[in-house]
Amino acid sequence: MNVVSVNDFVLKFDGDTPILKGGRCKDCGNYTFPFLSGCAKCAGTNMESVTLGKKGTLWGWTVQGFPPKSPPYMGDSDPDTFQPFGVGYIELPELIIEARLTESEPAKLSEGMAMHLVAEPLFKDDEGNTVMTYAFAPL
């Protein structure tokens, strides 16, 4: 059984360590997540791929209490077995990104709390690989 990224474009692994990939405009310094071929701030196209910080703070959040409908959700979409998960905005050193949270209990989340990047299983593919996605966990 292998562990693979849900999307090599945004999540890579250095051994077991997850690495979040984004973009940076070489002209104005604006960061993007995911990587974009153009800059939304200066409209330039001089973008480079960068590794984003692994630690940040929780800026805001909610709890996804039912299977997301669209775009097609790759996790468990069976309403009888679906497990709610947190979704939040994480303020990284470079920019604020939206991410899945490992914690879904609202009482255990608070604005400004320290969070760190982890990878967690999302589903098993047809070859039996465990497909991982990025998430943030309380430190």
Ligand SMILES: [Zn+2]
């Ligand atoms: Zn720019």
